[in-house]
Amino acid sequence: MTHSPETPNTQLRLTINGEVVQLQNISPSLTLLQYLQQSGRTGTKEGCGDGDCGACTVAIIGEDANGNPCYQAVNSCLIPLGAVAGREVVTVEGLAKDRLHPVQAAMVKTGGSQCGYCTPGFIMSMFAAYYGGKLDDAAVEGNLCRCTGYLPIRRAAQLAISSASGVANETANGDVNESINGSINGSENAATHTASIGLLNESANCASDGVDHESVDLFDSESDPFRQRLTAATADLRSISYSTDQQQFYRPTELNHVLALLQQHPEATLVAGATDLGLEMSHHRRAFPVLISLEAVSDLKQIRRTEAGVEIGAAVPLSQIEANLHGVFPSLDEMLHWFAARQVRNRATIGGNIGTASPIGDLPPVLLALDAEVELVSAQGHRVMPLANFFKGYRQTDLQSGELIRAVHISTQITPSATRRFSQSYKVGKRGTDDISIVAAAFTVDLDAADQIVHARLAYGGVAATPVRAVQVEQMLIGQPWSWSTIQQVKPALQAAFTPLTDLRGTADYRRMLIGNLLEKFFVEINESQCINQAVHY
Known part of the structure; x- marks a missing residue:
């Protein structure tokens, strides 16, 4: 099926507190918070403008893990208006009328x-x-x-x-x-x-x-107007083609339409949850002449389980991954638990977290330690590659022009000669939750019946220009006994494998210390519990 170029219209439609709003010639990258303030709905406050404090929280009607309508708390300071087109938004002004x-x-x-x-x-x-x-x-x-x-x-x-x-x-x-x-x-x-x-x-x-x-x-199940509204809700995430004098915004519903748009607009910026791009637009005032939203593309929002593992669509929100895959990859469960906050996880996607190629992203180390693969697709075809080969430099990936991330594949199989697997991840930050990592780490080891290491993955974030594995140290571990002396033998090489930087979050020496100490912690916790296959916040 092919798509001919659409003629962009100049109107966005959304519902705020039950009232249908038609917006004419307004920038689709204006944040929802900015629009609410400008339109006199000042009950929603701006605190940090970064999605960290929650003062700007509103609710939108989205979908839960089962595809049913639900209210989701989101940061209005990060969401562009285009992302709420066709949606229902509830602000604090809409909660109380008679009572x-x-x-x-x-x-x-x-x-x-x-x-x-x-x-x-x-x-x-x-x-x-x-x-x-x-x-x-x-x-x-x-x-x-x-x-x-x-x-x-x-x-x-x-x-x-x-x-x-x-x-x-x-x-x-x-x-x-x-x-x-x-x-x-x-x-x-x-x-x-x-x-x-x-x-x-x-x-x-x-x-x-x-x-x-x-x-x-006050609000029994039959008379509650918000429950009634939720029951009747149907997200109107139809295909949108919207244009102003300075900007074009597209929200296709089919993957091949996205690929056609990328051919038509090679300069376009892809956006899904906009939790990262929202900062660029609101704080740094960056202009994006052509935006293509992926959040309505059903093929990118599926989680599929197979005998070999799990396929996670690039546009699946992290909160849905939490709900749908709970217990499948416990280390991923726990890292998601410490990932930002509920409002951000309701919008942020796995493809976005990988695609930004941030050296301090929380998910890449976990996915690297699980030997995840990334599936890329373009109008010319698709390819699957190890995530370890995807990151090419600081904020640089192997994505080619016209190409996008379709899915992430994670195997549930362990090494054939292994009898058990231990996997753990850590996030070190200045505060317990809703914070950027100083160092993120994830480790996986497969042991045979004699407690010999037959498979090892040591992955880090915050210690190099990209999320990275300590490949040479992994090879040093193969065939060695899983013992404290083995950890001490490889620790110097592990700490020498990276050249972390000093910044406002931590010094290079502190990060280098964490590189080795977190592996020691991993070993100690395995010895303390033989069912450690989970992540622990440190």
Whole structure:
């Protein structure tokens, strides 16, 4: 099937808080946050502008791991307008009309807002999780409160989810002994209780012993407008061809259409989740005359399992990889857990993380240690190559003109002569979550029945111009006993294999120390547990 060039139109259509918005001659690379601010929807705040603080969080209707509509928390500071064309966006202004949404009511109830600047972002992260059934600490991991008022925010999340699930007077850890539909414990008097419930629902009546339980049942499953909207949602990710005087934006739905566009526009920039490109557009004011979005191409959004392994489409969001492949590659599971935050993982893709060729990317070391292969495709055909051969230099890859990443292939087979495999990955950063790596490392060893090493992969990020394997040291390990003395014998060669740089995150000496010490840690943990096939954050 071939595609003739389309005539670009000059209008983008999206839905914001239930209202259809038609945008005429507006830059598709303007961020959603910028548009919201310019259009008077100022409840969504700008904090860092990098996707690190979550103040700008909104919800969009996307797809869960099973392909069903779901609310997803995303950073509006990183998403270009073109990416939300045909989608429904919910901002904090859209939650409350006649009454507060339960997550808002819970935040009021627990006193979770101090200066208030971060509150809309927390509310929207909680809103998305409220309908996903997992309103826990992980739901707000991408939101920062600079007033450090996290305890009442956590209580608000617990209170809201207890309301959503119909649980009264108990939570998972006992921190909150009340729900929106329950009564008040502690020192609150009847007057305070009445005022609080009045905020939850204007129709609430205060009985002598507390609350009229029926009157504060705010959002049952049948009357909840947001649940109804979700049930009726169908993502309108149809093919788009949009143009302004300075820019062209395409969102094809078929792979061969993408390849035809690349032939027509060899200068085009490919974009999927835009978590990296969004920074280039918003912070560095880079112009991209031709953008081709891949997020509606179904062939690039599939996860396929075979007897040999797994094929992950380049445009699959990381949050869907987490859900669909949980337990298949535990080291990948854990590295994804430490990868940025929920809002970013809902948008970022595996192809984007590889294609940017960042030397400090989190996923490449894990994939290198798993001997992943990358499948490239163009109008002339396709080829599959080891990921180790894909990175050619700093931010440089083997991609040719007109070519794109179609999928990543990971084998689930171990070396035939091996009896067991141990694999582990590490991420060293200045803070526990939502941070750039100082050094990322991933190791895989296959051992035979005599504990001899028959296969070894030592992969690193943050120690060279590209994600890289220590190939010579891997060869030194083959045939050696898996022992502390073997690790000590190869450690000097391993530390000498790379020439890391000093930057604001860490010195060259510190990185060199980590190169060897992380391998030692890997060995110690294997000896402590013979089922180590998982990643550990360090």
